[in-house]
Amino acid sequence: MRENLIAHVRKNEDGSWAVPHWLSDHLKDTASLTALFASKFHSGEWGKVGGLAHDVGKGREVWQRYLTQKSGCDEEAHLEGKKGKIPHAIHGAELVEQIFGKGIGRILAYCIAGHHAGLPDWSSSEGAGLASLQFQKTQVNDLDQLDSSIVDNLRSSKSPHPPWKFAAGLDISLWIRMLYSSLVDADYLDTEHYMNEKKALKRGDYCSISELNERCKHFFEELDERSERSEVNRVRRTIRDRCAQVAKEAQGIFSLSVPTGGGKTLSSLTFALEHAKTHNLDRVIYVIPYTSIIEQNADVLKSVVGADQVVEHHCNVVEDELNEKSRLSSENWDAPLIVTTSVQFFESLFASKPNRCRKLHNIAKSVIILDEAQLVPVEFLAPILETMQLLVERYHVSFVISTATQPAFKERDVDGTLFKGLKEIKEIVGNEKEVQKLYHSLVRNRIYFPKNLHLNFSWEEIAEELTQYEQVLCIVSNRTSCRELYDLMSEGTYHLSALMCGHHRSHIIREIKQKLVAKVPVRVISTQLVEAGVDLDFPVVFRAFAGLDSIAQAAGRCNREGKLPDLGKVIVFNPPRQAPNGILRKAAETAKSIVMENENIVIDHALFEQYYEKLYWKANSLDEHEIVTLLDPQRNDLRECSIYFRTAASRFRIIDDTQQKSILVRYKEGDQLVDRLKSEGPSRELMRKLQRFTVTVRQSVFEELQRIRVVEELYPNIFALSSSMHYSEKVGLIYGGRY
Structure with a gap:
């Protein structure tokens, strides 16, 4: 390989240009590191070839001129009419296919072609267009301009063998993604070691x-x-x-x-x-x-x-x-x-x-x-x-x-x-x-189901029941119900919902815990956010009818430490409003069917097998977005190893942020942080701090907030409350009389 081929350049602290990061060193060191990472899953040889090939596209004269001109390290360099970025990743992808054939080469081509831009779809059939691997391959017509020693180095590499016999489904796509991860991390780390050695030296050094x-x-x-x-x-x-x-x-x-x-x-x-x-x-x-x-x-x-x-x-x-x-x-x-x-x-x-x-x-x-x-x-x-x-x-x-x-x-x-x-x-x-x-040894409460599963109670009736207890938690299934019930409660009642930012909720939960320990009156109306991992310990818990898992989790907030002289009370009631559409409603319906079949029901470990079995078969699909199909080459085109990484990633969103918007709220120091954002602009450190002062709402609610000018767009796609008047220290975000 020509010794003067460059992978990266940087300046020294005094402004002078450092010795370049030579391409030969970068390829060799990245290959070694990728092989080390991939060896954990018996794929070290695959990692080595991927590392040697990932940046070979930089070994063209046109790319070398592009690097020196864009960086400014060679003031005389110029690009003859070329504008924008010049691709290099796809050249390595095409080269490995030529050398190792479609079987081995296509696997590595996905990793190499996407080591900067991301794993591509195979074709444009799912909307990938010009980003598809198939299309990118058609754009490579200058492999003959690669430095010959790079090609020779790859040709001399050992041809890798599959680490195991692959099954249908996600087996191949997961393996490719693991190879890709090994390559990307190795590339980042080797580049970082050259570009910022002080930063690189700060990594690691943890206890074994x-x-x-x-x-x-x-x-x-x-x-x-x-x-x-x-x-x-x-x-x-x-x-x-x-x-x-x-x-x-x-x-x-x-x-x-x-x-x-x-x-x-x-x-x-x-x-x-x-x-x-x-x-x-x-x-x-x-x-x-x-x-x-x-x-x-x-x-x-x-x-x-x-x-x-x-x-x-x-x-x-x-x-x-x-x-x-x-x-x-x-x-x-x-x-x-x-x-x-x-x-x-x-x-x-x-x-x-x-x-x-x-x-x-x-x-x-x-x-x-x-x-x-x-x-x-x-x-x-x-x-x-x-x-x-x-x-x-x-x-x-x-x-x-x-x-x-x-x-x-x-x-x-x-x-x-x-x-x-x-x-x-x-x-x-x-x-x-x-x-x-x-x-049975950890039974600390008794769960009371409604005698009439078809009779709904009004919020007024529930509020009256709650006032009979000095320390009581009531959990409902949505924000609207939480606010409606809270409005009927006496002064001093606490409200907990996701309309309160994380910092606010943490503050309220600390206050509630202090009152519980002090054994002073404390009533709380909450959504289900307290059901997983929030260590509250009430003598009495009310729960709006929901799935058996939610009811059991609510019961976990009742007599949690087992310190009451008798069992705690968990009272399940039929609320005036059903659980939201979708899996929450199906869970509640499944629970009701099981309760109706069991007159003296006891929620224990054995019952959950029956409950979840019924719930999963009520679901529309356990792969609603066809993720397995997109990632299984046997279902698409095995000859081409046709996988749709990018489309699957876009569909696999546990939280669908296309249907909701985040708003920065002005709660306590969040008010000053929002003002700081307006004056200084976004930075990594500031946006991290503001995460604790964020509330997420449905898209329709967000559009209403925009219409009545409650929120303002500070920077592209960064929205904040226009005033602290729209955030309550009791209930969180408020707008137009709706919550």
Whole structure:
């Protein structure tokens, strides 16, 4: 290879030009790093070839002139009539196909062609147009201009062999995405090492899994010494001990079926660290459904292993709370303990953009804890479960499905139809009899269902009932109901809904907890946001009729610590308004049908199998957006390895942001932050802080707010309340008399 071919250039601190990053070094070093990453899933040779080929398009005279002219490092360089960017990625993609043939080459072509722009669709049939791999390949007519030594170097590379026999479905597409992740991260890291060595040196240097495991054991020794000798704490210790014991078993998919308040967060961490140590795994990834509870759980983990050992990757992380090392680790998940949201985790598994996919190879050789797993969206259940199974079989991943209300994820035959779920799930607590015994030992309340399932109560009647109790929580199924009931309550009642920004909700929850501990009157009207992971402990809980999972989660906020002399009371009622259309209404209808069939119903572990089985078969589809079809070359065109990465990524959106808008609100310091945004403009640090002061509303509501000029567009697609008058410290966002 010509020694003067350049990959990157930069300036020194004194303004002079540094020695260039030579293309030969960049290709060789990226290839080595990609091979290292891909070797975790038996694909090191594939990674090496991808790394050697990814930037070969820079080895053309036209691209070298483009680099020096655009950077300014060669003032005499000029482009003869050329404007805009000059592509280089597609040249490597086309070259590997020529050298290794369509079978091997097409796999690598997806990765190489998309290492900057994102994994492409094969053809334009799904709307990809000029971005499709098929079209891009037709635009390459100058491979003969590549430096000959680059081509020779690739030709001398060992031809890779498939790491396993691929099955139909998502097997090939997931593997390509994992190869892509390995290449993208290696390319980023090698480029960063040249462009910003100081930044590169800040990466890593965390405790090992073994060291974190020792910290965890020491924490529990101290916790057990200072904890009161209650029955609940005795059961929690028993569960932890069981987790440590089962963790030594072979990798696979595990369930941790523990009633709410049974200490799932700490028990699952015990299992994960011991399991990772036993099987020489690299990391533990804690996946949490809601940002509203992620900070609480992250704080628990930090108290166990140390704040500097937990990397949070979610939108509520404030920039100045992160050190540089932690922020860098959130880019590619190279730390041993990651805390993230289910949106971030699952959408990344089906993403096409390099910044979302970069971390995926670090999911290999890990333990993944799915907290509150029953909240996995039903419309994406088929591709999610298939991907989970593949991660276990191909990528040395173990899952812990952690919830009080275990969903029916296991593969089964239902009325002659195959539910293609997870092949084998091992319950950590033990057999069904042992699980039932655990649930019975942690019964801390009694659930009362309405005698007449067809009789609805008015909000006035519910409000009157609630006033009979000094400490009571009432959970309803939507924001409108929450506000309507709250308006009927006495002064001093608390309101909790997603019309309040995250910072506001956290503040209110702290106040509620303080009053509960002080045993002073406290009444709360809330949406279901308190049902997953919010550690409230009321003697009485009311719940509008909903799915059995929601009712059980609501019950988890009643007599949580088991300190009442008698059982707590959970009162289920028929509200004046049905649950919203879609899966929430189907869940409520499924629960009602089961309650009608069981006169003296007891919500226990065994009942959830029946409930979820019925609920999943009521769903319109477990792959509503045809994700599996888009990503399965056998269903499209196997000869062309026809996969539609970009279209699948655009459809796999757990939160459909095309139907809603985020608004920055003026609550407390959020008011000053919005003003600062107006005067200074957006920055990474400022926008991170403002995440805590964001409320999301439906598109139709947003349009009304715009019409009455309650919101203003500060910068393109950044909207904020025009005045603090439109945000209440009691109920959050207010507008036009509607909430």
